[in-house]
Amino acid sequence: MTALLSLRDLSVSYGHVDAVSGVTVEVGKGEIVTVIGANGAGKSTLLNAAMGLLPASGEIHFEGRDIGPIEAEDRVGLGLCLVAEKRELFASMSVEDNLVLGAFRVARAEAARALQEVFDRFPRLLERRKQMAGTLSGGERQMLAMGRALMSRPRLLMLDEPSLGLAPKIVADIFAIIADLRAAGTAILLVEQNARAALAAADRAYVMELGRISLEGKAAELAKDSRIVESYLGLG
């Protein structure tokens, strides 16, 4: 079976710093895959390289096609989308206008359908659709960033630390949405420092340390692995 996304032997450096070294990661259709690891392990760099926002060596295939030479903007058109850790939004534009901008690649009728679907999925965004994005809470901003990504109708959504800085109740909401998205057929590549929540949500997982994959396997099995429990799950 062809993977939806296949990163093979990917390496990225910032000058003399090797942030990602020879990483191989695959995401199958309809899978939730997580990459967990400590701060600075190279997780964000990996997603940015997969999106085409950073130059990388190695191979990147999406639906069997070599997308290495394709610009980030055009990767969105192919069905790949990244919600960056910074959740960059247009603070002085409304929630609705931020969402509409996410559909710049999508035909008008389909964009209207996508907008309706995003509002169905995130009722809070519908309530606040005329509000300036800059006035939203952290959780709402994360929802808006995810909603905007969904406007491009991705087949694979890459999420960089979607739970970062959010209250536990909101984190639970975000993970429920991730599960719903997968149920609706969207594959997810999830980067998280919140290893417990990520392993509970994912089918498969990779552990990244100092730019390399140190362990990989079924998420449920890794969640019980003593090395993971000691290093990433703590007590309890």
Ligand code: ATP
């Ligand atoms: P975090 O969760 O903190 O984002 P991470 O696992 O995503 O951590 P990266 O942000 O990918 O890790 O960083 C990997 C390594 O690359 C780190 O050593 C980091 O200091 C370095 N790095 C990241 N961005 C840059 C940059 N723009 N210039 C130079 N070095 C960078």
